[in-house]
Amino acid sequence: MPDDSVTFDRAADYYDETRGFPPGEEKNAAALICRAGNLTSASRVLEVGVGTGRIALPLAPCVRAVFGVDLSRPMMARLQARRSGEAVHPIQAGATQLPFPGSVFDAAVAVHVFHLIPAWRDAVRELARVLRPGGLLLTGYSGTGFRVLREAFIAALPPEHRGSVGVGTEEFAAFLTGEGWQPTGGPFTHRYTYHRSPGEYVDLLRRRVWSRTWRLTDEELEQGIAAVQAAIARHYGDPRRPAHLAAEFRLWAYRPPSPTSSV
Numbered sequence: 001m002p003d004d005s006v007t008f009d010r011a012a013d014y015y016d017e018t019r020g021f022p023p024g025e026e027k028n029a030a031a032l033i034c035r036a037g038n039l040t041s042a043s044r045v046l047e048v049g050v051g052t053g054r055i056a057l058p059l060a061p062c063v064r065a066v067f068g069v070d071l072s073r074p075m076m077a078r079l080q081a082r083r084s085g086e087a088v089h090p091i092q093a094g095a096t097q098l099p100f101p102g103s104v105f106d107a108a109v110a111v112h113v114f115h116l117i118p119a120w121r122d123a124v125r126e127l128a129r130v131l132r133p134g135g136l137l138l139t140g141y142s143g144t145g146f147r148v149l150r151e152a153f154i155a156a157l158p159p160e161h162r163g164s165v166g167v168g169t170e171e172f173a174a175f176l177t178g179e180g181w182q183p184t185g186g187p188f189t190h191r192y193t194y195h196r197s198p199g200e201y202v203d204l205l206r207r208r209v210w211s212r213t214w215r216l217t218d219e220e221l222e223q224g225i226a227a228v229q230a231a232i233a234r235h236y237g238d239p240r241r242p243a244h245l246a247a248e249f250r251l252w253a254y255r256p257p258s259p260t261s262s263v
Helices: 015-019 025-037 056-062 073-082 120-130 147-155 198-206 211-215 218-235
Strands: 044-048 065-070 088-092 105-111 131-143 182-196 243-255
Touching: 015 073, 025 056, 025 105, 025 131, 025 182, 025 243, 044 056, 044 120, 056 065, 056 073, 056 088, 065 073, 073 088, 105 120, 120 131, 131 182, 147 198, 147 218, 182 198, 198 218
Parallel strands: 044 065, 044 105, 065 088, 105 131
Antiparallel strands: 131 243, 182 243
């Protein structure tokens, strides 16, 4: 079965520059994952969408090993170049057909991934299959600043481009419970701050850094940017002045459906 999830080949050269945690915060993110998943030095962990290792590399010293799947070879090549002995094992594969036997992982991590997977129900069934009894799925996202600018951009797009190809923002709170997964805790949240100017946000849009922009025509992109520039004028004034931004890394923990449950 082909996997039509969004692949990040085109983002490999700039992904770490635009998605990484501020220096030092990656360790705090790893600590949050360990706390949410009750992970120990004996835990075997799967990460879906391992990419360049933004999550896996800082997490690896805390657990026995991290196995990561991703569709993008260029992204995983970046991971391999960044490795310095961490027990991280990337494999090219999609989330809907995991190349592992059943019941082998103590936890699975999926951060800011399910919105990229059209067949997300197949993915969560696969995750349930590979988790050991008592294993947890830890899923969530990294929330960044400039929310008002992001909302202005999305609102200016044609309706067919405002949503995600997979789980939408409005569905995230309930999409797993709707499939029979049982919440066990969360949100587990780590908050941090960083500085960026509104003008840098516009530059990132023009560079089509985020996957949401990849489906847009030039005209649609410029329409969204015009809305962002108007929002900058209303809320920030000088687009060159750095803003003090609040961000957060947020996770929820879920147990798989019972084998006897029906949804």
